[in-house]
Every structure is written in structure tokens, then in C-alpha cells.
Amino acid sequence: MRKLFVLSLALIVTALFGFQIVLKATTPFQEGHILAEAMKQFKEKIEAETKKAIVVELQIGVVSEEEANNQCAQGLVDLQFTGGRPVEVFAPEYFFVNAPFVIKDYEHFLRVWNGPIGEKAKALIAEKGNMICLGTVYRGYRQMTASKPIYGPSDIKDLKLRLPVVPTWIKIWEAIGAKAVPVPLTELYQALKEGGAEASEGDVTQISSFKLYEVQTYLIITNHQCGVGWITMNKTAYERLTLEERQLVHKIMDEVCTWATEKLKASEGDIIRFLQDNGMKVIKLDEGALKAIRELAAPAVEELFKTTWPVTTWAEVLAQ
Secondary structure: OHHHHHHHHHHHHHHHHOOOEEEEEEEOOOOOOHHHHHHHHHHHHHHHHOOOOEEEEEEEOOOOHHHHHHHHHHOOOOEEEEOOHHHHHHOHHHHHHHOOOOOOOHHHHHHHHOOHHHHHHHHHHHHHHOEEEEEEEEEEEEEEEEOOOOOOHHHHOOOEEEEOOOHHHHHHHHHHOOEEEEOOHHHHHHHHHHOOOOEEEEEHHHHHHOOHHHOOOEEEEEEEEEEEEEEEEEHHHHHHOOHHHHHHHHHHHHHHHHHHHHHHHHHHHHHHHHHHHOOOEEEEOOHHHHHHHHHHHHHHHHHHHHHOOOOOOHHHHHOO
16 A cells, blocks of 8 residues: 555646656667667566656667767666676676676576676776666677678688677687777668678677678578676666665566566577578587687687786686
8 A cells, every 4th residue: 555655746746747757768770670679578567666756768679789878878868788898898807708608698697797896897886987777788799791691700800790899808809810990880881781791790689680681691500609798777867766666676577587588588599590581591500619709719718807807717618
């Protein structure tokens, strides 16, 4: 009864005086991407729970990952549903949690991120980025797409591979032999269509939601990286909320992250079949080819742990 009374009072106050909390949320991903779906789910749940005493305004696929992160840090938006940019910018020494070939799977990621290592990274994001980490979502393993068949390292050599503007990823892929073409996410499709890049890598929801099947012929199953989405909230906006409102945000976000992760895990195979139905030819690399690619990447990864991620070692991360 008390909860209903509080909600009813909130509705009356909102109706009479306009005291409505409006949260602006953004994602750089397109409609259909799991993070866009998670953002819409958060809006639906929190508005229903509060009878629209809290409303969420959505911005989907308009800005780049770099812009979304800047906007959230500066308070131009309150929430972002994005990739690893918050870690890369504000806790760069911990960015190995979102790098090729480092993390084994999502369960391994959660052990690292929710353990002592991850807690230190979250503290840095709060301190330097003015953002609170609210949760993570499994985005699926990252795969490759290409305009030509790829069966092993020799086919990657000198391949014009579109990568996000992420120096550590570029270093690893160049060690494998690719020619990196750093392009923001919003320009991904055009870069492939116009031939500025002849291949890309990303999770299957990225590949499908950006309609890369229209501009790429092959989907190469490499599972080279466990894709993760981060949800962060501007710290100033977070601290404006009451304790009860913060608890509600955390509760609903936990539900949304679980829902999105389970949905993606259940549908990953279906998305791959969708890509096949839309003309992509699937190549599943054999273990020998995958091992050869990992061996080429390994020296670059080890070097990054010494120079860029010195807070731990690759061996210690794998032991988590």
C-alpha cells in the first residue's frame, strides 16, 4: 500500500507541477542491436514501474561511440549503452578486458570485471569519467566479415580490415598481418561499400543491424573476442537521484542486463542463420588456423600488458 501511495503521490506531483525525472539515454548502435534493445527495455520497465514519474528519452544510432562516451561524461546525456569506450578512455590500463584474444568467454569476463581488477577499473571510470558503471551485457563473440574468403593467417596478411579507432586493437591485428583501417562505427557500412575497407570484425548483432550482408560476402567464424556492452550513467545525474530511485535504477538495470544477455546467447545462432539467408557464406576456421592466428597475436598482447596494461599480467587474467 505504501508503495502504491508513493507512486500515486508522484503522479499527482508530476501532473500538477511537472516534477518529472527525464533521463536521456544514447547508444551508437542501430535498431536491432542488442544494446539498442536493452536500452528500449530499460525505458519500458522504469517508466512502467514509476508510472512515468521517471521517463527515458532515447537516441539510437545517431552518434559514434566516441561521441556517446563524451556526452555521457559531460552530462549531455545521462546514460549510454555502448562498447568498451568508457574503459578505454578512463581506465586504459584495464582495457585488456575488451581486447582481442585476452578474455576466454563471458563468464571469464564477469569473474574479472566483478572481482578486484574490475572494481579498480570502475573506480577510475567514476573518478576520471564522472560515470557510474551500472551493468554489462554479453554481445556475442566477435567474428570477421570479408569480401573474399579467409581460411587462415595468409589470407589476413595485407587485408584492409576496418577496426574501431582503438590503438590496442589496431596493434594486435597489425601483428597478425592486417592493414588496419580505423573507422568510427557510424561510417562502418560506407567504408565497406566504397572499398575503403575490404573486411571488418564485430559481434553478429553489429553485422546484422548494420546490414553488412549487403556489402560483404563472407562471415568468418573466429570467436577472437568476447563482445561486451557497458551501461554507464553520468555520476552527477546519478547523485541527483534519491536513494530509492538509485536502488530502482540498479534493480531494473540488473534485470535488463540479464534479459539482454540471455536473449543474445539464445539467438546468436539464429542471427548467423539470418546472415546466411541474406547471402553471406559462412567459413568456420579450423583449430589449426585459429591457433596460428593466436600465435601471431600473442607477442603484441604480451607487449601491451607490459607497456599499456601493466596493472596485471595475461597469465594472471587467464587464471581468474
